[in-house]
Every structure is written in C-alpha cells, then in structure tokens.
Amino acid sequence: MSVLVTRVLRARGWGAGCCRGASEFRLPPPGAVNVAELLRDATTAEKGPREAAARRPPGQCSVLLFPGQGSQVVGMGRGLLRYPRVRELYAAARRVLGYDLLELSLHGPQEDLDRTVYCQPAIFVASLAAVEKLNHLQPAVIENCVAAAGFSVGEFAALVFAGAMEFSEGLYAVKIRAEAMQEASEAVPSGMLSVLGRPQSKFAFACSEAREHCKTLGIENPVCEVANYLFPDCRVISGHLEALQFLQKNSSKYHFRRTKMLPVSGAFHTRLMEPALEPLTQVLKAIDIRKPLVSVHSNVRGDRHMHPQHIRKLLAQQVVSPVKWEQTMHALYERKKGTEFPQTFEVGPGKQLGAILRSCNLQAWKSYSNVEVLEAGEPPDQDS
Numbered sequence: 001m002s003v004l005v006t007r008v009l010r011a012r013g014w015g016a017g018c019c020r021g022a023s024e025f026r027l028p029p030p031g032a033v034n035v036a037e038l039l040r041d042a043t044t045a046e047k048g049p050r051e052a053a054a055r056r057p058p059g060q061c062s063v064l065l066f067p068g069q070g071s072q073v074v075g076m077g078r079g080l081l082r083y084p085r086v087r088e089l090y091a092a093a094r095r096v097l098g099y100d101l102l103e104l105s106l107h108g109p110q111e112d113l114d115r116t117v118y119c120q121p122a123i124f125v126a127s128l129a130a131v132e133k134l135n136h137l138q139p140a141v142i143e144n145c146v147a148a149a150g151f152s153v154g155e156f157a158a159l160v161f162a163g164a165m166e167f168s169e170g171l172y173a174v175k176i177r178a179e180a181m182q183e184a185s186e187a188v189p190s191g192m193l194s195v196l197g198r199p200q201s202k203f204a205f206a207c208s209e210a211r212e213h214c215k216t217l218g219i220e221n222p223v224c225e226v227a228n229y230l231f232p233d234c235r236v237i238s239g240h241l242e243a244l245q246f247l248q249k250n251s252s253k254y255h256f257r258r259t260k261m262l263p264v265s266g267a268f269h270t271r272l273m274e275p276a277l278e279p280l281t282q283v284l285k286a287i288d289i290r291k292p293l294v295s296v297h298s299n300v301r302g303d304r305h306m307h308p309q310h311i312r313k314l315l316a317q318q319v320v321s322p323v324k325w326e327q328t329m330h331a332l333y334e335r336k337k338g339t340e341f342p343q344t345f346e347v348g349p350g351k352q353l354g355a356i357l358r359s360c361n362l363q364a365w366k367s368y369s370n371v372e373v374l375e376a377g378e379p380p381d382q383d384s
Contacts, residue, residue, distance in 0.1 A: 057340060059340035059342070061145070061342040062145045062343045062344070063145070063146065063332060063345070064131070064148045064161065064347050065148070065151075065345070065346045065353045065357075066148065066151065066155070066157040066158045066161070066348055067150075067346065068123065068153050069116065070264065070350075070352070071352055072123055072349055074105075074106070074107065074108035074110050074113055075374050076105050076106075076349040077105045077129060078106055079133075080130060080373055083132055084136060086129045086133070087102070089125065089128065089129050090102035096168055096172055096175065101122055104122065105122050105125075105126060115182065116182040116185060116265055116266070117178045117182040120153040120174050120175075120177065121174050121178060123153060123349065124153060124170070124174045126373055127157040128160060128161065130347040131347050133371055134345060141343065141345060145294055146294055147294055147296070147304075147332060148297075149328050149332060151299070151325055152318070153177070155299050156173060157347075157348070158296050159289075159292060159311065162292035162293055162295075163292060163293045164291065164296065164308070166287075166288065170287075172283065172287075173280070173287060176279050176283045177279075181266065181276045181319065183275065183276070184266060185264075185265040187275065189240065189242075190240050190241055190266050190272055191238070192228075192237070192264050192266075193237045193238075193262070194235075194260045195234070195236070195237055195258075196233065196258040197255060197257060198233060198256075200255050204226070206247055206250075206254040207226065207237060207243075207247075209246075210243035210247050211243060214242050214243050214246075222240050222242075223243070224238075224244070224247075225239060225270055225322070226238075227269035228269065228323045230326060230356050231329075231356050231359035231360045232326070238267035238269060238270045240267070269318070269321060269323055277316060277319060277320060280316050280319060281316045284315055284316055285312070289308040289311050291308060292305060292311075297328045297332060298310075299314075299324060299325070300317050301324065301327075302324040303331055304331075326360055329360040329361060332364075333360075341366070341367045343368075345369050346369070346371065350370075351370045354368045354370055
C-alpha cells in the first residue's frame with residue numbers, strides 16, 4: 001500500500017495475532033486474519049510519512065472521514081472489488097464474523113443489512129476497503145494523511161486505519177459492539193429522530209418536556225436527549241418512542257423545521273445502551289490498542305485521542321454518549337484566515353459526512369470528495 005499504510009501495518013501488525021490479556025470473549029485465533037499480507041505494498045520504502053506530511057502545505061495534506069450506521073445500502077462494495085486485495089479483505093472478515101459479509105453487502109436484503117448486528121461490521125469493512133481503492137487511485141492521499149475521524153462505528157475504522165488496533169481485533173470489537181447494541185435496542189421500544197431546527201430552537205427544553213410527557217404515560221426514568229450534534233441547528237434526538245412521537249407532534253412549538261425518524265432499531269448514544277457497555281468494555285480490555293500514527297478524533301469529546309487508555313475508555317463511553325460531530329469538524333478544520341484547507345475524503349458508503357461538512361464549514365467542503373463504493377453510475381438498490 002502507501003508509505004503511511006505500510007508503516008502502520010509494520011508497526012501495528014494488522015491481523016498478526018490477537019488479544020493479550022484475559023477476557024471471557026474469545027477473539028479470533030492468532031493468524032486468522034493476516035491483513036498485513038493483504039494490504040502491504042512491499043515496494044514502498046520506509047519513511048516518516050506523518051512528519052513529512054505535516055511539513056507540506058495544508059492544501060497538499062489530507063483528512064479521511066469514516067461514515068457510521070445509516071449509510072449502508074445494498075450493493076456497497078461492488079465498486080471496490082476490482083481493486084487489489086479487496087476480495088481477500090472480505091474473505092478475512094468472513095473468518096472473523098462467521099458469515100459472508102460480502103454477499104450480504106452486495107445482495108442484501110436491505111432489511112437484513114439495516115440490522116445493527118450486520119450493519120456495523122458491513123460499514124467498517126467497506127470503509128477500509130474504500131481506503132484500498134483510494135490508495136490504488138491516489139496513493140499520495142494516503143501517504144499525506146494527517147488526521148482521521150469516524151462517526152460512531154466509523155471511529156473504529158479510523159483507528160484501524162491509523163494503526164491504533166489490528167484489523168482482526170477492531171472488527172471483532174465491532175462485532176461484539178453491534179451484537180450488544182442490537183440486544184439492548186430490542187429491550188425497550190426506542191429510536192432516533194433527526195431534527196432540523198432554527199436558531200431559536202431549544203433542544204434541551206424540548207427533550208425535558210418529552211420526558212415529562214412519558215412520565216404521564218407511566219414510563220419510569222424516560223430517556224429523551226440529544227444523541228448526535230451534526231451541524232448548527234441540526235441534532236439527532238434519541239429516546240423512548242413515545243418521547244420522539246411527542247416531539248414530532250409538537251414540532252412547531254419547539255421551532256423545529258423538519259423531523260424524521262431514522263431507520264435504526266434503538267436509542268443509540270444514550271443510557272438505554274448501558275447493557276452494551278460491559279461486553280464492549282471487556283473486549284476492549286482484551287485487545288492491543290496503541291497510539292495512532294495520525295490524529296484520530298474522539299466522538300465523545302471532539303478532540304484528538306492522546307494515548308491507548310484514553311482510546312479504550314472513550315470507545316466504551318461512546319456507546320452511551322452523544323456523538324459530537326459538529327465539534328469534531330470545528331476542531332479538524334479550524335484555520336487562520338487565508339490558510340488552505342486539506343483535501344477531505346469520505347471513505348465508505350454514502351456522502352452524509354460530506355453534506356454535514358458543507359453545513360459546518362463551506363470552505364473546507366470545497367476540498368471534499370467521496371470514494372464511491374457502488375459501481376460508477378449505479379443507484380442504490382431500492383428493491384432489496
């Protein structure tokens with residue numbers, strides 16, 4: 001692969017072995033997924049890519065954004081299969097997951113792909129496969145990458161890309177996370193509501209009144225809170241279904257311009273996901289996490305991860321904490337006036353992160369591209 005990814009692979013040994021430390025969760029056996037063999041470019045010389053990229057003008061540097069749940073679509077991955085090693089990457093994922101992720105991604109059905117337990121691994125692998133495509137077409141982008149960020153499950157892909165964890169361990173952690181979140185979401189009727197507001201919208205007040213409404217219905221300890229900060233005046237609110245229905249019915253009272261229920265099974269990034277904490281915490285304790293070789297920003301705080309224990313703690317906390325994506329975009333793209341912006345590439349299905357970037361920072365968005373994971377010109381499969 002490129003200088004950066006080769007150095008990451010050699011320094012971190014993607015797939016070279018598995019967890020160190022005791023855990024009740026059985027990780028894939030050593031050598032089960034040798035992603036280093038799949039992605040290494042043996043002709044690339046060892047250099048100091050991060051330092052070299054940092055010295056280049058900002059306009060010659062790059063940032064990678066990894067999408068999260070909700071971006072999945074049947075057919076994703078088809079536009080990647082012609083690139084070296086992508087099929088082998090999916091074969092490696094099959095050995096970790098125990099099912100054919102490529103078949104599900106290509107042919108669905110959509111209702112299965114939308115399930116949290118399958119969706120999260122599918123997006124994780126498709127995003128890293130998109131990195132392979134990007135490296136094949138524009139290797140300098142990977143070599144000159146200085147930062148990465150991922151939305152929710154995308155943060156795991158960003159950390160694997162940056163060498164903070166091995167592919168096999170990262171994918172296994174995503175598998176455990178997805179299974180635990182699926183189970184937690186099935187325990188309570190809940191969901192997520194996308195809300196486009198106005199400057200005068202008071203999201204916290206609206207959530208408070210929705211919780212009080214739930215109490216009148218006999219719901220104890222109701223949940224209704226902001227789960228995603230997307231861009232100015234746009235939030236995703238998670239909670240009990242009754243609370244979200246109340247907000248939709250009373251949207252004009254709270255100056256909401258538009259509301260839309262999201263196609264997810266639960267109130268992610270709230271305390272309703274607390275049952276998923278223990279399984280994820282245990283698997284994160286069991287895997288080797290190292291300092292990223294490029295900056296990776298945390299969903300929980302919006303700033304850069306600083307050290308392995310920091311990563312381990314915040315990846316678990318992320319499940320029950322709001323995704324501060326708007327804050328992350330400001331941290332990534334804060335510039336003195338007149339300074340160039342880096343090239344930004346969304347690696348994975350969809351262009352949602354690009355649309356959010358445009359609303360957060362129009363100048364930064366002008367240097368944005370997405371890496372297509374469908375066939376060129378292929379519309380999403382709406383029939384599956």
